[in-house]
Amino acid sequence: MDYCYIGIDLGSTTTKAVFLDEQERVLGRGITNSRSNYELACQVAREEAEINARFGLLRKKLEASPRIGALAEPLMAVLSCNYALAQHLEQLKALRAECHGLAAAHGFEAGETGRINQALGRIFDALDQQAQADFFPGSAAASDFFRDLATSHYLKQAEQVTRELPVSFDRLVGLFDAAIIRVENHSFAGLYRQYLEFATGRASADERFAPFAAEIGAAVTDTAERRFNVLNTVGTGYGRLTLPFAREQIRSEILCHGLGAHYMFPQTRTVLDIGGQDTKAIQVDEHGIVTGFQMNDRCAAGCGRYLGYIADEMNIGVHELGPLALQSTKPVKINSTCTVFAGAELRELMSLGQKREDILAGLHRAIILRAMSLLARSGGVQPEFTFTGGVARNQAVTRALEDLVFENYGRMKINISADSIFTGAVGGALFAKRDPKGVMADLEIKKLNTCGGAPAGQPAPCAA
Amino acid sequence: MSIRAIVERCEDLYHDLDLGYVRDWKARHGAKAIGFMPVYVPRELIHAAGMLPVGIMGGADEVEIIRGDAYYQSYICHIPRSTIELGLAGKLACLDGMLFPAICDVIRNLSGMWQIMFPDRYVRYVDFPQSWVPAAYDFYRAELREMLHDLERLSGIEATTERLNRSIALYNDNRRALTELYDLRAEQPHRVPTSELYLLLRAGNVLEVSEHTALLQDYLGAARGTERPLRDNIRVVASGLFCEQPPLSMVRAMENSGCYIVDDDWVLGARYQHSETPQSHDPIRAIADSYMQDTVQTATRYVDDGHNGDYLVQQVRSRGAEGVIFAAASFCDPALLDRPMGARALTDAGIPYTAFTYSENTGQIQVIKEQAGTFADSIKLWGSV
Amino acid sequence: MNTEVQKEQSMVIQKKMLGEHYEKLARARKDGKKVVYTFVPGNLNELILAFDMLPVHPEVNALQSGMRKLSGDYIQEAEKLGHSEDVCTYVKCDIGMLKKGNLGPTGEPLPEPDLLLLSYTGCFTFMKWFELLKQEYNCPMVMLQVPYQGDGRITPSMREYTARQLREVLVPVLEQVSGKKLDEARLAELLASSARAEDDLVYVWESGKHRPSPIDGYFGGVYYIGPIFTAFRGVPGCEAYYRALRQEVDFRIAHGMGPTTPEGELRQQKYRVVVEGPPNWTSFREFWKIFYDEGVVMVASTYTKVGGLYDKGFRHDPQDPFNTLAEYCLGCYTNRNLPARVDLIEQYIRDYDADGFLFNSIKSCNSFSAGQLMMLRELEKRTGKAGAFIESDLVDPRYFSAANIKNRLESYFQMLEAKRLAA
The missing domain is CATH 3.40.50.11890 (Rossmann fold)
Incomplete structure (x- = not known):
């Protein structure tokens, strides 16, 4: 039996979960896109974290094995990508069924329904095929959210298909938009054994691992049956108040971020977190206890969402913004990070003949200028300085931050963890363990539309 | 020069x-x-x-x-x-x-x-x-x-008293030169581009007063002799910019949009009073009297008779302007609270106006230029908005 | 939230006083009474009453419109008429209300003013506000300019200027509008009564130093200031109200009781907090609830000092009517400079043994808000305690984000808790 503590960070764009063991070591991390159904987002993130924890245990077991220890690395890669593939295929199956179902329910005239079904068939066949190509060890697809991956492929295929069949593109998109929401509101967690079996089968078929099939199978079965005894769960993040958590099981994201940053970098004194909806500047003491904080005021200028607007306006992906900005040689000076006016300002600069990369470099600096003001408001930047949040992955942002911290506070190393997006969830899990009231209770998340998994009302597969 | x-x-x-x-x-x-x-x-x-x-x-x-x-x-x-x-x-x-x-x-x-x-x-x-x-x-x-x-x-x-009277005299000279500059611009706006006038005014914020007056006189002499083309622009009064000053780029945009600005209220303190402060044995009293009795009307100054905006109407008439641009700094309480009263007086007098807000670091010059340009065009075409 | 709201006896008394006042206003024309529109900070209630005139306070109308959920429409009405989104919503609420018939809380139209008495204390917007009203009403307007304490002190010249305006400008205008000579004995009598009520009010404020605090010096406080900040300072009813209030407070002290919230007594007092800034009126209850749900009691506040800083010693003096009124106006909270405001809050934090302090930064009110973030830093430096900072507005429902405010405050209270546990 593995005892564990869970932290869940319900953010505006993503929901994160972290499992900690009794020694406060991270067992597993899970992330999913936040959605209209907050409870389900929570549940999915937690299940992802649980699977991640199982994979972690499995890796340890395999590494320790004298026979297959040397192969553990490639084997784990094959197992996890095939696990993700199985999961993806299952969701595609559900999505296909929802699309057909919605088409039937809509009451198009008979001929059209037929054509739509035909088109859907072609699209989803192509998507299934595409999936086999997308998921391979080390591929990016495995870390993408189902919604994002499915959307981009579906749109591409729909465009293709409408060129060949007399079906309206908009109609296909409409069906998809309705169906994806329904699929997202399902939990597929009960199928994790099935996914594991699929992955194990694929691995065993690989000639490198075939000789050890029996041992691999046993290890997989063993970890699949491991039981996690959840001692306490703490929820945090923007959406925490929407959850039916007990009062003691909710901690503000400020406290969680402070403690999480302290966990990742124990010398941390100042934390900057730039999330989708807000920016936080936090001061912590040597124990990770928050001593002061400031959040952006009502105006959302300079938050992650702002970069989203800019990306939309430039018609590129958010992740492309940073690399493009780094190519700039002559950043444009930008004074306003007002989200409302972002579009107008951008168009004006473009019309004046400014290069995209130079505008973007200026915008990234402008965002960090706002953050610098917030830091100043909260009491300045003390070493060590830790930067967290989704935006921390954008290198143009970190570059601008380094520059401005240097200009205002002198040379300073900036801590950025690869797992920085989990900072709040880690903090939550730590609070779960430190719960002063000694409440030992797992979070009761209602089961919603669970298909094929544990019976409703019963804690998800991880619970004892 | x-x-x-x-x-x-x-x-x-x-x-x-x-x-x-x-x-x-x-x-x-x-x-x-x-x-x-x-x-x-x-x-x-x-x-x-x-x-x-x-x-x-x-x-x-x-x-x-x-x-x-x-x-x-x-x-x-x-x-x-x-x-x-x-x-x-x-x-x-x-x-x-x-x-x-x-x-x-x-x-x-x-x-x-x-x-x-x-x-x-x-x-x-x-x-x-x-x-x-x-x-x-x-x-x-x-x-x-x-x-x-x-x-x-x-x-x-x-x-x-002597020193005070001397300072009063120097500032009188300066105000006289500024009045001349404003009058010249109103009479021959093509000879005094507003961006230049604005820069001259801003220079007065730092330059020692007699140096500034000399500079103004040099400019006046030179400007009268220039040949610059007279454009088919409308004549407007700009109002509401008395505190947070517009960036130079915005001043240029306003005048390149088809408007001759023939009066305005930027750097207003340099032109706060109408006539000269007299030399006297009690210069403090003279300075106080000038402030109390003989000044412009602006949003930061109390008007007790309900005739807010009359001054603006007068300004439009005396400068031969065709309309008013209310440009106020965003969140400027005095200018924005005053604006409805100014607008009402203009409406009663049949004078067209347009209004927008800016900030001293605005990057949206194009929008401002378009708005001012549309205002200018509509006055040119229809004589109103 | 309970629909059955808990009320104290003093609240019942106050409600009755207000009701009678609005009735008088509704009958003013019939009764031949003259009506004076004037502002709360630096108000000259005794002087107005000495001329037997009835005061109307536009800010109070606006806040009541806010509490009755009417302000949103009024503000939009004013914005339609060309008033900027950026400016004070009290002004816009008032203009909008005027344009929609000027209905008071009783549903009857408020009488038009016979005089606009512009007491210009602590806020420039007051001046623009009455300039705007002057365009609507054909009545005289008179200014009482109260110089600002730029250096944090009242100079003789300021006092003299204010007192002279009272004597030389206001009294003649009031005499003319009311058609009565100033009755100095009556004025002295009113001022003496004010001072007695002020004594009781100060007793009530200082009771916040007890543990548990028997009062909420902010949410409860806005009720406590009701009579003395408005039409009642100087009348016997006002004295009676404060005596009753004081007795209630004494009762609660004797029984170790906390203040009354809309959901009953605040029993568990986990944190004691000092507040700077006016409250939000459109979501007043919801705002208050965030605090009492967390066991937070507001032991002192600055907003409750905008109409007089009595707890620092000032009392109206019947012996010296004009100088005392001048002193009163000059001493109101927002007429003090920023360093003096920081000093006052620091004193409150220490004297009331607060765990923390909160700034409710109001978009409409630059007089309060401009510089508050520096005040916050300064107070954190001086007291070693962390402050909380939230934003809302007086009566603009568009500018109250409950989720946002709750999020911040929860973080703040949890931080106080974590600090306490770590200590």
């Missing part, structure tokens, strides 16, 4: 946020300098006490704001942000004191913030009468005397 040389000189001063001129002046004269915020302060007193009055009008679009934003919520105008940024960056360190005139709650409170930030520096909130009764005259004279006393102590120079 050629127009180009004069404009370049002014432009250098405009961009010099480090106040190089002020530091040089102080070194050359072994004297001190006193900063002041918009709209109006009686600069004669500073001058008579042997110091250089320096108008501080924010940082336009030239300063990156960090600490300024740290101290202000998003719903407060921009000028105090850049002023704090300049102050904390040490760029105003050459100012031996700072005056904050009573124009609005934000600038008023900035005086207290300055006291907290710079406890060793001389800071004074300059209260003005908003009532035009005998007690107010006495109050204002007492205020001026107290301030003059402070200034004398700061400079170590006694502002004798």
Whole structure:
């Protein structure tokens, strides 16, 4: 039996979960896109974290094995990508069924329904095929959210298909938009054994691992049956108040971020977190206890969402913004990070003949200028300085931050963890363990539309 | 000096946020300098006490704001942000004191913030009468005397009646030159581009008064002789820009949009009174009387008869303008609270107007240009909006 | 939230006083009474009553419109008429209300003013507000300019200027509008009564120093200031109200009781907090609830001093009517400079043994808000305690984000808790 503590960070764009063991070591991390159904987002993130924890245990077991220890690395890669593939295929199956179902329910005239079904068939066949190509060890697809991956492929295929069949593109998109929401509101967690079996089968078929099939199978079965005894769960993040958590099981994201940053970098004194909806500047003491904080005021200028607007306006992906900005040689000076006016300002600069990369470099600096003001408001930047949040992955942002911290506070190393997006969830899990009231209770998340998994009302597969 | 040389000189001063001129002046004269915020302060007193009055009008679009934003919520105008940024960056360190005139709650409170930030520096909130009764005259004279006393102590120079009268005379000269400049622009707007006039005005914030007057006279001489094409522009009065000043790019955009600006209220303090302050044995009384009796009407000055906006209408008529552009700094309480009254007076008088807000660091010049341009076009086409 | 709201006896008394006042206003024309529109900070209630005139306070109308959920429409009405989104919503609410018939809380139209008495204390917007009203009403307007304490002190020249305006300008205008000579004995009598009520009010404020605090000096406080900040300072009913209030407080002290919230007594007092800034009126209850749900009691506040800073010693003096009124106006909270405001809050934090302090930064009110972030830093430096900072507005429902405010405050209270546990 593995005892564990869970932290869940319900953010505006993503929901994160972290499992900690009794020694406060991270067992597993899970992330999913936040959605209209907050409870389900929570549940999915937690299940992802649980699977991640199982994979972690499995890796340890395999590494320790004298026979297959040397192969553990490639084997784990094959197992996890095939696990993700199985999961993806299952969701595609559900999505296909929802699309057909919605088409039937809509009451198009008979001929059209037929054509739509035909088109859907072609699209989803192509998507299934595409999936086999997308998921391979080390591929990016495995870390993408189902919604994002499915959307981009579906749109591409729909465009293709409408060129060949007399079906309206908009109609296909409409069906998809309705169906994806329904699929997202399902939990597929009960199928994790099935996914594991699929992955194990694929691995065993690989000639490198075939000789050890029996041992691999046993290890997989063993970890699949491991039981996690959840001692306490703490929820945090923007959406925490929407959850039916007990009062003691909710901690503000400020406290969680402070403690999480302290966990990742124990010398941390100042934390900057730039999330989708807000920016936080936090001061912590040597124990990770928050001593002061400031959040952006009502105006959302300079938050992650702002970069989203800019990306939309430039018609590129958010992740492309940073690399493009780094190519700039002559950043444009930008004074306003007002989200409302972002579009107008951008168009004006473009019309004046400014290069995209130079505008973007200026915008990234402008965002960090706002953050610098917030830091100043909260009491300045003390070493060590830790930067967290989704935006921390954008290198143009970190570059601008380094520059401005240097200009205002002198040379300073900036801590950025690869797992920085989990900072709040880690903090939550730590609070779960430190719960002063000694409440030992797992979070009761209602089961919603669970298909094929544990019976409703019963804690998800991880619970004892 | 050629127009180009004069404009370049002014432009250098405009961009010099480090106040190089002020530091040089102080070194050359072994004297001190006193900063002041918009709209109006009686600069004669500073001058008579042997110091250089320096108008501080924010940082336009030239300063990156960090600490300024740290101290202000998003719903407060921009000028105090850049002023704090300049102050904390040490760029105003050459100012031996700072005056904050009573124009609005934000600038008023900035005086207290300055006291907290710079406890060793001389800071004074300059209260003005908003009532035009005998007690107010006495109050204002007492205020001026107290301030003059402070200034004398700061400079170590006694502002004798003689010195005060001399300063009054120099500022009279300066106002006369400015009046001439404004009159010339109104008569022949193509000879005095507003961007040049604006730069000349801004130069007056730092230059010692006689140097500024000389520069204005040089410009007037040169401008009268220039041949610049007269465009088919409409004639407008710009109103509401008395405190947070527009960036130069916005001034240019306004005039390139098809508008001749024939009157405005930027750097209003330099042109606050209509006629000259007389020389007298009691110069403080003379300065106070000028303030009480003989000034422009603006949003920061109390109007007790309900005739707010009449002055604006008069301005339009006397300058032969065809319309008004209300341009106020975002979140500027006095300008924005005043605007409906101005608009009402204009409507009653059948004068068209348009309105927008800006901030000193606005990057959206194109939008402003389009709005002003549309206004100009509609007046040209239909004579109204 | 309970629909059955808990009320104290003093609240019942106050409600009755207000009801009678609005009735008088509704009958003013019939009764031949003259009506004076004037502002709360630096108000001259005794002087107005000495002339037997009835005061109307536009800010109070606006806040009541806010509490009755009417302000949103009024503000939009004013914005339609060309008033900027950026400016004070009290002004816009008032203009909008005027344009929609000027209905008071009783549903009857408020009488038009016979005089606009502009007491210009602590806020420039007051001046623009009455300039705007002057365009609507054909009545005289008179200014009482109260100089600002730029250096944190009242100089003789300020006092003289204010007192002289009272004598030389206001009294003649009031005499003319009311058609009565100033009755100095009556004025002295009113001022003496004010001082007695002020004594009791100060007793109530200072009771916040007890543990548990028997009062909420902010949410409860806005009720406590009701009579003395408005039409009642100087009348016997006002004295009676404060005596009753004081007795209630004494009762609670004797029984170790906390203040009354809309959901009953606040029993568990986990944190004691000092507040700077006016409250939000459109979501007043919801705002208050965030605090009492967390066991937070507001032991002192600055907003409750905008109409007089009595706890620092000032009392109206019947012996010296004009100087005392001048002193009163000059001493109101927002007429003090920023360093003096910081000093006062610091004193409150220490004297009331607060765990923390809160700034409710109001978009409409630059007089309060401009510079608050510096005040916050300064107070954190001086007291070693962390402050909380939230934003809302007086009566603009668009500018109250409950989720946002709750999020911040929860973080703040949890931080106080974590600090306490770590200590």
